[in-house]
Structure formats: C-alpha cells, structure tokens
Amino acid sequence: MMKHVLVTGGAGFIGSNFVRYLLRVEPDVQIINLDALTYAGSLENLQGLPHERHVFVHGNITDRTLVTELFEKYQIDTVVHFAAESHVDRSILGPAPFIETNIVGTFTLLDVAREKWAGRQDVRFHHVSTDEVYGTLAPDAPPFSETTPYDPRSPYSASKASSDHLVRAYWHTYGLPVSLTNCSNNYGPYQFPEKLIPLMILNALQGRPLPVYGDGQQIRDWLYVEDHCEGIYRVLRSGQEGETYNIGGGNQPTNLEIVQRICALLDELAPAGAPHDRLITFVQDRPGHDRRYAMDTRKMQTELGWQPHESLESGLRRTVQWYLEHLDWVAAVTRKSDFKDWLTANYDQRERKQQ
Ligand code: NAD
Numbered sequence: 001m002m003k004h005v006l007v008t009g010g011a012g013f014i015g016s017n018f019v020r021y022l023l024r025v026e027p028d029v030q031i032i033n034l035d036a037l038t039y040a041g042s043l044e045n046l047q048g049l050p051h052e053r054h055v056f057v058h059g060n061i062t063d064r065t066l067v068t069e070l071f072e073k074y075q076i077d078t079v080v081h082f083a084a085e086s087h088v089d090r091s092i093l094g095p096a097p098f099i100e101t102n103i104v105g106t107f108t109l110l111d112v113a114r115e116k117w118a119g120r121q122d123v124r125f126h127h128v129s130t131d132e133v134y135g136t137l138a139p140d141a142p143p144f145s146e147t148t149p150y151d152p153r154s155p156y157s158a159s160k161a162s163s164d165h166l167v168r169a170y171w172h173t174y175g176l177p178v179s180l181t182n183c184s185n186n187y188g189p190y191q192f193p194e195k196l197i198p199l200m201i202l203n204a205l206q207g208r209p210l211p212v213y214g215d216g217q218q219i220r221d222w223l224y225v226e227d228h229c230e231g232i233y234r235v236l237r238s239g240q241e242g243e244t245y246n247i248g249g250g251n252q253p254t255n256l257e258i259v260q261r262i263c264a265l266l267d268e269l270a271p272a273g274a275p276h277d278r279l280i281t282f283v284q285d286r287p288g289h290d291r292r293y294a295m296d297t298r299k300m301q302t303e304l305g306w307q308p309h310e311s312l313e314s315g316l317r318r319t320v321q322w323y324l325e326h327l328d329w330v331a332a333v334t335r336k337s338d339f340k341d342w343l344t345a346n347y348d349q350r351e352r353k354q355q
C-alpha cells in the first residue's frame with residue numbers, strides 16, 4: 001500500500017526532486033511534506049505542485065506531537081525519510097544540529113511509526129542514507145557493498161550511521177517494516193549552492209575563486225538526482241523489508257576533474273573571455289577528509305533492475321544548464337539563508353595552498 005506518503009525534508013534538494021518524481025509516477029498518491037525549512041530547505045523548490053496531492057507542513061521531525069498528529073490526520077502508510085542536516089563542512093564547524101535532527105529526529109519518526117502502525121505489515125518506513133557511513137577507501141580497495149562494516153569519520157556520517165542503526169534496530173526489535181538506501185554523492189537541479197558542484201558553477205559565473213580542498217585528488221561516486229529518486233521508488237515498490245540497498249553512479253572522477261569539467265562546460269555555455277579554470281584555487285583541506293568513496297550497486301541492478309540513466313557527462317551538462325537558467329532561484333534561496341555568513345565561516349580562514 002502506498003496512498004498517503006509522509007515525505008520528510010521534502011523542501012530540500014533530493015526530497016523536492018523525489019516529491020516531483022513520485023507525483024509523476026504515482027497519480028493516486030497523496031504526499032504530506034514535513035520540512036522545518038532550515039537554511040537548506042525552501043518553498044522555492046516546491047513551486048507549481050498540485051495542492052490537492054501535495055500538502056506542505058512547516059514543522060520539525062523532532063516534534064513528536066506534530067508527527068503523531070500527521071500520522072493520524074492523514075492515515076500515513078508510508079514514510080520516506082530525507083530530512084537531515086546534510087553538509088559535512090557544517091558538521092565540522094557545528095555538530096549539534098546533526099545530532100538533534102539526524103539521530104533524535106529519526107528516532108522520533110521511528111517511534112511514532114511503531115506506535116501508530118503496531119502489528120501492521122502493509123506499511124513501510126524508508127530511510128534515505130549515504131555511502132559516507134562506510135568510511136573511506138584506499139585507492140585499490142573494492143567498492144562499498146551492503147555488508148561493508150560501518151566506519152564513519154565525520155560528525156555528519158557518524159550521525160547518519162547512528163540513524164541507520166536505529167532504523168535496523170526497529171526492524172529487528174519491533175518488526176517495523178523498514179527499508180534503507182545508502183547512496184553516493186548526488187548532483188542536479190535544486191541543490192543548495194554550498195555543495196561542491198553548484199558552488200563551483202556559481203563561483204565561476206561570478207569570477208570568484210574555485211576552492212579545491214587539499215590536492216583535489218579525492219574521489220566521489222556521482223549520481224544524477226533523478227536516478228537516485230528512481231532507485232528509492234523501486235525499493236519502495238519492490239525492495240525487501242529489512243533490507244539495505246546501495247545506490248551509486250559508478251563514476252570515479254577526482255574532485256579536481258569535476259571542477260575542470262564544470263569549467264569546460266561554462267567555457268562553452270557561458271563564455272567569459274578567459275578560461276574559467278584560471279579560477280581554480282587549492283585551499284586548506286577539510287579535517288578528516290575521506291579520500292575515496294565507491295559503491296557496488298549490483299544488488300539494486302540484479303534484484304530491482306535499477307541502473308542510472310544519466311552519465312556524468314550528460315548529467316553535468318544538464319545541471320550546468322539548469323543553474324544558468326535558474327539564477328533567480330539561486331538568488332532567492334541564498335538571500336533567505338545565512339549563505340554569506342557560511343561562505344565567510346568556511347572559506348575565509350582557509351589558507352591557499354600552492355600545488
Ligand atoms: P538538504 O540539506 O538539501 O535538505 C534537507 C532538508 O531537510 C531541508 O529541506 C531541511 O529544511 C530539512 N530539515 C532539516 N532538519 C529538519 C528537521 N529537524 N525537521 C524537518 N526538516 C528538516 O539535503 P539533501 O542533499 O537533499 O539530502 C537528503 C537526504 O539524503 C539526507 O538524509 C542525506 O543524508 C541523504 N543523502 C544525501 C546525499 C547528497 O549527495 N546530497 C547523498 C546520499 C544521501
């Protein structure tokens with residue numbers, strides 16, 4: 001059964017893409033979108049959605065009374081849990097909200113679901129998590145699989161690991177019907193401009209330095225956001241209860257290569273008279289910076305027939321084009337947040353490094 005879906009964090013980057021995706025593929029589903037509208041969440045991400053099928057609720061996942069009311073009022077049968085503090089650099093400068101939202105918030109949702117769904121099997125609590133819980137890989141190590149032991153190394157990944165453990169505990173202890181997805185780095189429309197790809201696009205457009213941490217040789221596995229949304233949907237529809245599925249793009253560029261590709265795309269799509277890669281600036285590394293992530297996605301492919309549609313090349317092109325066409329969105333979401341303060345706090349103290 002999937003009729004009344006509580007999406008948490010649905011005004012953020014992946015959550016808002018998922019809301020659009022689900023409304024498109026499931027014409028009869030009603031979505032209740034619970035979001036606290038932190039700096040990372042915005043109603044700008046939800047413009048034009050049909051009111052009768054998408055109800056937005058401004059509130060916090062740690063508010064047990066509110067979550068209970070929503071379960072009762074809307075007869076929630078499915079939870080898709082995105083709400084989180086999601087930026088590693090912010091977790092280094094201020095970990096407290098990560099503990100509160102990612103751990104206490106997930107606990108609150110699980111515990112209300114346990115109470116309201118007691119004995120029911122026609123329900124699902126889906127938890128959206130990250131590859132960062134697995135830690136960091138040596139250059140020649142095999143990719144993370146669903147059975148790789150957890151080894152989180154930042155306050156962000158440690159708080160997500162804690163939430164994953166709680167979700168599994170509710171499955172084993174109380175039989176709550178859960179599923180989990182651990183996904184690699186997403187990119188695409190509506191990503192808040194603090195993350196690597198949109199930050200680089202927007203800094204480059206403004207002629208500002210492109211701050212590459214350390215030597216820029218760190219490796220992430222990049223996935224276009226709609227491919228992630230489809231993966232979550234397949235797990236909701238056909239995934240096994242109590243199971244975890246790894247989702248990733250199979251792309252293994254270094255951070256420096258990503259920035260260079262963005263520069264090349266901007267040279268083509270928004271020429272500035274001089275190559276954008278002249279702006280690349282190596283800066284002091286992130287403390288505890290994970291060196292490499294890679295995902296083994298064979299379980300998603302063989303059990304659920306999922307694979308990404310977008311290549312890194314096509315996805316990056318779509319993303320750069322989207323930001324070029326949505327500079328008004330960028331202005332709106334950065335105006336309402338503390339974005340300037342964030343740039344000062346995270347970047348002004350970083351020393352520049354010669355490479
Ligand atoms: P985001 O930071 O863009 O959005 C998070 C949303 O959650 C925002 O709308 C925010 O307002 C909301 N929120 C935060 N605290 C809340 C609270 N206490 N109560 C209610 N709402 C709250 O994050 P994202 O990049 O869209 O990530 C969504 C989920 O996917 C997170 O759980 C993240 O850990 C996971 N994930 C992200 C990536 C990635 O590359 N971005 C990769 C894998 C997994």
Ligand code: TYD
Nearest residue numbers: 088185194195196197211212213218220255
């Ligand atoms: P980010 O988008 O913050 O995602 P995550 O830390 O969850 O992987 O960063 C992606 C990579 O880019 C990561 O290795 C850190 C690096 N990075 C920079 O080099 N410079 C930056 O300004 C940012 C934000 C990230």
